[in-house]
Amino acid sequence: MKDGQLVQVAQVVEDIDKAMKHFWEDFGIGPWDVYEYGPETVQESMYRGKPNTQHYALAVTWVGPIQYELMQPLDGYSIYNEFIEKHGYGLQHVKFYYSDCAKAVEEYRKKGYEVIQSGRIGEDEFYYLESVDKVGAVLELGNAGEIPPPIRTYPPQQ
Structure with a gap:
């Protein structure tokens, strides 16, 4: 991957199992x-x-070179809930790869994009930027680091 490459498209859903079923079967x-x-x-x-x-569920799969992600808030409150309240369920964020996230965050901050949510899962860093009013979706920056294995797959492996 190269810096600035689009690596993920994500949507917030009401029911992650129902959404996975439709994407898989339809x-x-x-x-x-x-x-x-x-x-x-x-x-x-x-x-x-x-x-x-907040606790949340997410599901990911690959569609060509792009990871498609489904997000479902389970409890608490975050940018996912903010988005649902303002825009309903649907496309919520797009993610861009950066090997040095701290440097990328600073560059985006200079352009007026502030971090509104962030964290780290395993070796994977993520930073969501305040960008909906400018580009129509939340921008996420991440380093595509290694994460722990999933808790399950859909459809279940035979």
Whole structure:
């Protein structure tokens, strides 16, 4: 991957299992790796400058060179809930790869994009930027670091 490359498109959904089922059965998109995260598993998790206590489920699959992600808030409050309240369910963020996230965050900050949520899962860093009013979606910067294995897959492996 090279810096600035689009690596992920993500949407917030009401029911992650229902969404995976439709993508798999109707479009052949999958299989999906499913994860659940919260303050116990996300290091340095911050939401608008305060510790983020939200639990959420996510599922990912590859569509060509792009990872497609589904996000479902389970409890608490974060940028996912903010987005749902303002825009409903649907496309929420796009993610760009940077080998040096700190440097990229600073460059975007100079352009007026502030970090609104961030954290680290395993070796994977992520930074969501305040960008919906400028580009129509949240921008995420990440280093595509290694993460722990999924808790399950869909469809279940035979």
